[in-house]
Amino acid sequence: MFDVGFWEVMLILIMGLLFLGPEKMPKIASQLGRWVGKARRTATQLRYQLEREVGSHVEKPPIYTPPPRTATYTPPAGPQKNQQPLDNENKSQEGSENASSENP
Structure with a gap:
């Protein structure tokens, strides 16, 4: 839904720990969990x-x-009626290249 990856969650946790401190972090995480659960239940009921x-x-x-x-x-x-083997095609291409390079 929000496409939040592992590193984004880690950054949020570290920022929360720095701003809130280790004493308040568990209380706020618990309260946040309750709010998220309540919001999900309300959305499901709706x-x-x-x-x-x-x-x-x-x-x-x-x-x-x-x-x-x-x-x-x-x-x-098998081969079709109009197909030529590759060896003949290469020879005919080489011959046409030599003929065009000889006439300046």
Whole structure:
């Protein structure tokens, strides 16, 4: 949700320890935990109540299911009619390069 990583949490804890001190840190962490728990419970109750009251009137979108695969690709066996082996292509390219370099 907030995308807070390990180093961000460590930085917050160290800053809290520096500003609050080791005596107040456990009390404040406990209070903060209670507030977070209370906020989560309130959000869950609100979501449940909203779904209960409005949920029957709102249609959920259907879950996408891809169509079944009907055809599979099979590569052709052997060379095609218009294909030349690679050795012939290299020789023909070398010949055309030599011919073009001889005529200035």
